Amino acid sequence: xxxxxxxxxxxxxxxxxxxxxxxxxxxxxxxxxxxxxxxxxxxxxxxxxxxxxxxxxxxxxxxxxxxxxxxxxxxxxxxxxxxxxxxxxxxxxxxxxxxxxxxxxxxxxxxxxxxxxxxxxxxxxxxxxxx
Numbered sequence: 001x002x003x004x005x006x007x008x009x010x011x012x013x014x015x016x017x018x019x020x021x022x023x024x025x026x027x028x029x030x031x032x033x034x035x036x037x038x039x040x041x042x043x044x045x046x047x048x049x050x051x052x053x054x055x056x057x058x059x060x061x062x063x064x065x066x067x068x069x070x071x072x073x074x075x076x077x078x079x080x081x082x083x084x085x086x087x088x089x090x091x092x093x094x095x096x097x098x099x100x101x102x103x104x105x106x107x108x109x110x111x112x113x114x115x116x117x118x119x120x121x122x123x124x125x126x127x128x129x130x131x
Contacts, residue, residue, distance in 0.1 A: 037062045039086075048097050050074060051122070057086040066111060069102055073119035080126055082112040099125050106130045 042055040051073045059065030067088045069081040081102050083090070091103040117124050 046094050053092045076119045080114050084109040101127045103129045
C-alpha cells in the first residue's frame with residue numbers, strides 16, 4: 001500500500017512537471033508564430049487532382065523571406081525550389097501528372113533546386129525554365 005501511494009505521488013509530480021514544460025513550449029511557439037511571415041501565392045493541382053504545388057513566401061518577417069515551390073502528395077510533401085527574397089517572378093505548372101515546369105529568372109539566388117521528387121510509388125520530374 002505504501003509503495004502504491006509513493007508511486008502515485010511520483011507519477012503525479014512527473015505529470016505536473018511535464019505539463020508545465022509543455023505549456024512553456026506552447027507559449028514560446030505562439031510568440032514565434034506571431035512574428036513569422038507566411039503568404040501563399042498560388043496553389044496548382046495536378047491534372048488528376050491527387051497532388052498539388054504551392055508557391056509560398058516564408059520568413060522570420062516580410063523583409064527576410066524566401067520564395068518556395070512546395071509539392072504535396074497524398075501522404076507527404078516537401079520543397080522543390082527555393083530562392084532568396086519575396087515578390088519574385090516564379091511560376092509553376094503541371095505538364096502532366098508526372099512532370100512539373102518551374103519558370104524563374106537566372107539572377108535569383110537559388111537555395112534549393114531538385115530535378116526530381118519522390119513519394120512512395122509517385123515520382124515527378126521537374127523542368128526549370130530560366131528567363
